[in-house]
Amino acid sequence: MAAQTNRRELAHPSRVEIRLEDVLHALSDPQRLRIVCEVAREAEGLTCSQVGLPVAKSTLTHHFRVLRECGVVQQVYRGTAKMNRLRREDLEVLFPGLLDGVLRAARAQAGRGAG
Template sequence: MRELQHPAPSEIDIDAVLNALVDPIRRRIVCQLADGHDDQACIAFDLPVSKSTSTHHFRVLREAGVIEQHYQGTAILNSLRMDVLDERFPGLVPAIISAERARASSPADRNSAV
């Protein structure tokens, strides 16, 4: 069985996490994982990018230590490493999720998306 590489909790770097979360598509993925159940397949995400670009975004999040991925058959399942991230950087991910939700619901953001 194929295994995907993830950084150990002690290897997760704040710069890598922040760099991964600077992109709005990746923040969208993190918010969906935070709202949903664990182990969401990549195809469960309705992202406005190509499949290859989507794969890139998931890889960046995994390599930064933000998400965990594992194979189930041919599907890759994703889960947010909230416990690890909250232990390493208390409150960081919930603050980013809260800010992203506020941004996404602001009238200015809705008008610019049209």
């Protein structure tokens, strides 16, 4: 994975380092899937605190770290807040239709009241 250059720049895998099994692992957790669904609705991204999960801050930080390290989200500092955006273009190039399919399936599942 890319090296961290300073405290304000977070390490992200390059496009060629993103692996399907890592993305699927990141998306297999219900809390992380919920994060991805929320971030997907905001083109400009969300701060970690804008995601309404009923978990401890340390747990939320862990989930975002997994998503970043697996290449699902990009995190950048804006002031003191970390902004999170989906790496849609990278994921679409590598795994065409995967992200959109997962988001559709998550919406359908939520509509059934199954999670």
